[in-house]
Every structure is written in structure tokens, then in C-alpha cells.
């Protein structure tokens with residue numbers, strides 16, 4: 001039924017060891033044709049999860065000295081018979097053996113096809129399968145930790161719990177559907193309570209998915225302020241390298257520059273140096289400022305930079321007011337150039353804003369900024385962030401809306417009990433699709449398309 005797939009599982013480059021993996025009903029036979037074991041041994045007869053030493057030989061020529069691991073169905077990563085060949089880490093050897101295996105009857109695997117088979121054979125559910133890619137692609141320790149928890153099935157368990165709550169409701173309803181006039185007030189209240197619970201939990205999950213986004217992509221910190229206050233200098237000081245252009249001419253940074261910072265707590269922070277905000281002098285300036293507003297929207301923390309050696313301008317005070325009104329954004333006032341005589345009157349800025357005093361030039365107060373960023377991140381219990389792709393997020397939003405509809409319908413009982421039945425059915429189905437129990441082929445394919453070759 002299934003064919004035999006093969007892929008190089010290690011990056012193509014010089015490495016200590018390279019791995020080729022195969023999965024499918026005939027892979028042991030295929031490898032047997034080109035593997036000559038040192039000790040007389042038949043790969044068909046060996047135990048699962050055993051390793052064997054020998055040579056890969058093709059047309060009487062030794063291609064490489066290797067180790068071969070054998071895994072037998074259904075006890076393997078994919079649930080099928082599997083073989084892994086450990087070669088010397090030469091791209092020439094790897095490509096050569098791959099070519100031979102294709103000649104012997106294997107097919108080059110698609111991206112994520114091993115994991116897709118693990119999913120189709122019930123080794124993991126869709127969320128767990130997806131997490132395997134997220135583990136590989138994690139850019140920080142925290143992201144890795146969250147992906148590993150998803151592989152362990154913590155998110156799956158949560159969704160299965162919700163799904164069984166929906167199923168309980170469905171059974172309850174089906175029993176009443178033929179006698180809607182018999183539905184008692186107490187039952188109705190029970191249903192309302194259940195749906196409200198589901199709605200609440202779904203909205204919690206969606207919120208945690210937002211946190212998951214920035215665990216994965218980095219906590220966004222944006223430097224804003226009027227031209228020439230020292231944003232680029234601060235960016236460079238934070239990055240500990242000279243990346244942004246620093247000049248005494250106002251308006252030097254016309255686009256934005258992105259930098260990555262790894263905090264000792266394991267978090268990834270993305271820092272953006274932006275064009276100074278103010279009244280644009282020309283069209284280029286104006287475009288830069290529009291970009292800045294875009295980045296502002298996706299940032300978590302705003303560092304509003306002012307120059308301590310100048311008096312605050314009217315424009316600057318208005319700008320801060322405007323930025324303060326952005327919802328859900330943490331805002332900190334960074335007073336730069338403290339190495340110069342101070343002229344700024346801080347009482348013109350809102351009192352409730354946290355202030356940090358720094359000198360980008362002399363690199364004073366830079367650790368202070370890092371500590372503040374760290375404190376802001378940890379104050380948001382990132383530990384419960386979850387990774388949800390956009391399709392699954394849409395599904396959850398669908399469930400949320402179905403909950404609202406259901407609650408509306410319940411107010412008009414008994415006339416519309418069958419409508420409620422349909423709503424509950426759709427909720428059940430949506431959860432099933434997220435877990436991969438209901439096949440939604442396009443979502444499944446999209447998920448595996450993002451995988452590495454050989455995974």
C-alpha cells in the first residue's frame with residue numbers, strides 16, 4: 001500500500017557523521033541489497049532498535065564504511081519498518097548512497113513525510129507532529145521548552161478535554177432533541193454553564209497563543225523618539241556592535257533596523273531602531289515614519305528616547321502622549337546623553353511612566369535597560385504560551401463564535417433545539433480538525449510543507 005521513502009536527515013555540508021533514513025514496508029530488503037555486514041547477519045532477522053556495522057557496496061565498490069540501525073513496524077518513529085544509515089559526514093557519500101537507494105526502489109521523501117507518516121499511523125496527533133518542526137526551528141531556550149511541551153501532548157490534552165466536554169453536551173442534547181418541551185430550566189442552565197466554560201477556555205487558549213507568537217518570534221522592543229536623541233547609538237550599545245548609522249544629522253535612520261538579543265533567561269528579544277517620529281521633512285522621511293507606526297503595532301515594549309541635554313519640545317511631548325495611548329503596550333522613558341549637562345525638565349512628561357537614565361555614548365545604563373526588558377517579559381507568565389498555527393487559530397475563533405451563537409439559541413428554547421444540535425456538532429468537528437482526528441487535508445499538507453527535508 002505505502003511506498004518506501006528515503007532522505008538525507010543531516011544538513012548537507014562537512015560533518016562528523018551523516019544520516020540517511022528510510023521508511024516503508026520494503027526498506028530492510030532495499031538496504032540489504034547494498035549493505036554488507038561485517039559479521040554474517042541478515043538484517044531481516046535482527047531485533048528492532050539494533051545497530052550493525054559494515055560497508056555500503058555498490059557494483060563491487062565500497063562506497064563507505066557505515067553503521068545501520070533497524071527499527072521494525074509498528075515500533076518505530078513512523079510506525080513502519082525503518083532503517084537509518086550512519087555514514088561519514090561527506091555530502092558526496094550521502095548523495096551517492098541516496099542515488100543508489102533510489103535506484104534500488106526507494107522514493108525521495110517529501111518535506112515532513114516521515115513525521116506525516118508518524119501522524120497517519122497514529123504515533124502522534126497533528127499538534128504533536130507540528131511541534132517536532134517547532135523544536136527544530138526554536139530560536140531560544142524558552143521557545144524550545146514550549147515546543148517540547150507540545151510534543152509531550154500538553155496542548156493536545158487540553159483540546160481533547162474541551163472536545164469531550166462538547167461531546168458530553170452533544171449526547172445530552174441528542175437525548176432531549178425529540179422532546180424539546182420536556183427540557184427543564186435546570187438542564188438549560190447546565191448547558192449554558194457548559195458552553196460558557198468552553199468559551200472561556202477557548203478565549204484563554206487564544207490569548208496564550210498570542211504569547212506563544214512572541215516566544216517564537218521574539219519579544220518586540222522598539223526604540224522611538226524624535227530625530228537625533230540617540231536611538232541608533234542606543235541600538236548599537238544594546239547590540240554591542242555598530243550596525244545602525246550614527247550621525248549628528250537629524251533623520252539619519254529612514255527605515256528601521258532589526259536586531260536580535262538573547263537574554264540570559266533564554267528569551268529572544270527583537271530590537272527595532274526606527275526613523276525618528278516627528279514632522280516629516282520630505283517624502284522619504286514620511287515613508288520611514290509610516291513604517292515606524294507598523295512596527296509600533298507589533299511591538300510589546302516601547303522605549304521612548306529623549307535627549308537629556310535638550311529641553312523637551314512641544315512636538316516630543318505630544319508624540320509621547322500619542323504613543324502612550326496605544327493599547328496594551330508597555331512604555332518606558334529612556335533619558336539619554338546623561339554624560340552631558342542636563343537641560344530636560346522631566347515634569348513635562350506623564351508622571352506614571354517608568355524612567356531609565358543612560359548614556360549610549362559611554363554605555364552607561366545599558367544593563368539597566370536589559371534588566372527592565374527581562375522584568376517585563378517575566379511579568380507576563382510566558383510559561384503558559386502556546387504555539388498555534390493560523391489555521392488552528394481560525395478554528396478556535398470559529399468555536400468561540402459557535403459558543404456565542406449557542407448561548408443565543410439557548411435563550412429561545414425550546415423552538416431551536418435542533419439548531420443548537422448543529423452548533424454543537426460544528427464545535428466538535430472543529431476540535432477534531434485541530435487534533436487531526438477529522439481529516440482536513442489542506443491544513444495537514446500546509447503544516448508538513450514547512451518541515452525540513454528528512455524529518
Ligand SMILES: Nc1nc2c(c(=O)[nH]1)N(C=O)[C@@H](CNc1ccc(C(=O)N[C@@H](CCC(=O)O)C(=O)O)cc1)CN2
Nearest residue numbers: 019021049069071074075076077078079084123132455
Ligand atoms: N537516530 C535518530 N535519532 C533521533 C530521531 C530519529 O528518528 N533517529 N528522532 C526523530 O525525530 C528523535 C527521537 N524520536 C523518536 C521517537 C520515537 C522513536 C521510536 O522508535 N519509537 C517506537 C519505539 C519506542 C520504544 O522503544 O518504546 C514507538 O513509538 O513505537 C524513535 C525516535 C530524535 N533523535
Ligand SMILES: Nc1nc2c(ncn2[C@@H]2O[C@H](COP(=O)(O)OP(=O)(O)OP(=O)(O)O)[C@@H](O)[C@H]2O)c(=O)[nH]1
Nearest residue numbers: 228229230231232233250251252253276337360361
Ligand atoms: N554626548 C552624547 N551624545 C550622544 C549620545 N547618544 C547619541 N549621541 C549623539 O547624538 C547624535 C545622534 O545620534 P543617533 O544615534 O544617530 O540619533 P537617532 O535618534 O538615531 O537619530 P535619527 O536617526 O535622526 O532618528 C550623534 O552625534 C551621537 O553621537 C550620548 O549618550 N551622549
Ligand SMILES: [K+]
Nearest residue numbers: 232245252253
Ligand atoms: K540614526
